[in-house]
Amino acid sequence: MTIIYLTDLVGTGVFAISGTLAALNKKKDHDLITLFFFGFITATGGGTLRDVVIDAHPVVWISDANYLIVIVLSVIVAILCRRWWLGILQSPLLVFDTLGIGIYTIFGLKKALMMGVNTWAAILLGVVSALFGGVIRDTLANDVPLLFERQLYVTPCVTGALVYVLALTLHLDPTINFLLSAGIITGFRLLAVKKNWSLPPIRV
Template sequence: MNVIYWTDLIGTGVFAISGTLAALHKKKDHDILTLFIFAFVTATGGGTLRDVLIDAYPVAWISDANYLIVIIAGVVIAVACRRWWLGILQRPLLVFDTLGIGIFTILGLEKALMAGVNTWAAVLLGIVSALFGGVIRDTLANEVPLVFERQLYATPCLTGAILYVVGLSLQLDPTVNFLLAAGVITGFRLLAVKKGWSLPPIRG
């Protein structure tokens, strides 16, 4: 349980950085409160919806102040390091967002399974955990959410989630299974962006 808790905090911090960078990318002169709101909804939106759906109360960030502390730290780190990251990462927002969906897909799936949800519903809840915060973030930024564009965003999450379920059935070491599945999501998403992969459109 401690491993899940600390992983959740790490994922929250990564998504907080992603949300802050998204706000700064959209507009350069946001005040600190606006940046916190972007970070907060990105970091907690998906997990909150998942917890409500599986009737897991109280929601983590409401019962544990460490989540809010991590989000605040994520905002500070993102603002302080934004120019440094641009020097070493071609697209820092993409990197942190992708790391976040890799962590939260598998973490959300595992939490749903622990709550007694059936396997395929847990897979969907893992994807919701990873993507819904970004949907809120992009909506606040007046942009079309990435999940509604043709680029591969949900597909890597689904692939990694299924791989994790397969790993569970094969009784892989939990840490290895988590890292493998989250790594596949991250690598698949980054490669899809680099190569311009997308699913074929369905014409009406």
């Protein structure tokens, strides 16, 4: 069991928790099954989309039952702790989501590069891995995805991805590079939310 495999399982669990909390936070009527689907789609949607587009079969959760087990357990933990986590100013929802985004962007970028994808498409696919689970979840729930709001959401991911690619050419140690670039994404995103940063608007 390598560190990469563990990181992927942790990222999956973190995103399943964030998806469950996001669904609960909307205050709609949910049961165990609907919450599982929101957690499952948030955790697997982006990575599955990436793997299908780059033809990286088998998709992990299909060949390895551990991913589904982690998702089921994470959804249950999120449900049990929901009052505690959502009560204190929704910050855990943000923290889980932001941690997941940092891990998955770099993870998806690495996987795409390993499959021989060109660097620019690989950066885009890193962003897709990280954000499209949430995009699919929001679209199914009939919300406009956060991706299309004028927040700094994609920009931190692209920044971290560029750092990763640059450090790769400089032969930085892979683990340090992963921690550094994923950390930049998470830190940048948290700062952007706290400071309410945004890019300049473009209007007609």
